[in-house]
Amino acid sequence: MSLNKIAGEQEEEIRRSKIIDEQKTEFISIASHEIKTPITVIKAYAQIAKKAKDDNSQFLKEIVEKIDFQSSKLLSLVQQLLDVSKIENGSLIYSMEQVSICSFILEMASIMRHILPNHELITELCEDVDVRIDKLRMEQVFSNILGNAAKYSEKNTVIKITSILDEGFVKICVSDQGIGMSTGGMKSIFEKFYRNEDVIRTHAGLGMGLYITSKIVTDHGGKIWVTSDEGLGSRFYFTVPF
Incomplete structure (x- = not known):
């Protein structure tokens, strides 16, 4: 092996390490902000509730609902952090059971409509x-993909779930009418901590949801991929063996 080739490989390794370090630094900054925000909101509403008059039950109910919403958001963020940790150390556990896939999808669609x-x-x-x-993990897959479809598309647009049988697999597609993504974005979308530069400032997130989703799908023996047209929408596909 020539010295030039060795030097080139070392430079590439240094470049990759630098990118990973930058992603980790950015992730810590974003994660701190994402976790701090609901905690701040919860604390503020709790203080308001403490000062409220006892006879204002409707007002207190609204405050409690907002606290509950922010608590759920915080729990979801912490769960994502825990899932990434489990993926990294190989301790993500599944409880598999036999499920009718279309019935499961219809149930998920009903929940997500609310x-x-x-x-x-x-x-x-x-x-x-x-x-x-694993029903809970597969619910996580649908929740992540459908949640992203809604996040990156305008209100009152259509999100469609389709499925077909394809050589021993159920192929599921979630399509939206959102902002779409570039070719580069499609290549990196399932990487840990990845967030498209075009949406970092306008949409909250940690860049973990689709990384976790892809791991769950592959651990079920399936594949996941995306096609997209900028300005027209994206189509997320994944398969489940039957």
Whole structure:
């Protein structure tokens, strides 16, 4: 091996290490902000509730609902951090069970319609088949992908879930009418801590959701990928064996 080649490989390794360090630094900064925000809001509402008059029950109910919402947001952030840690040390555990996939998708769609009331969520599914999945983890997959579809698309637009049977797999697609992404974004979207530069300032997030999602899908024996057109929307595909 020539000295030039060795030097080139060393430079590339240094470059990759620098990028990883920069991503970690940026992640710590973003994570600190994302976690601090709901804590600050919870504390503020708790202080307001303490000063409220006892007879103002409707006001207190609204305050408690806001505290509950921010607490759920904080719990989700902490859960993502824990999941990444489990993935890194190989301790992500699954509890597999037999599930009718289309029934499961319809159930998830019903739940997500309440969570995403500003979007029209429609389904177009294949014949039902049984699959072996961890229901809680697969709920996480749908929640992450559908949540992103809503986050990066305008209100009152359509999010569509389709499924087909394809050579021993159920192929599921979630399509949206959102901002889409570049070719570079599609290549990196499932990487840990990755966030597209175009949306960092306008959309909150830690860059962990799709990384965790991809790990769950592959651990179920499936694959995950995305196609997209900038300004027109994205289509997230993943497969589950049956």
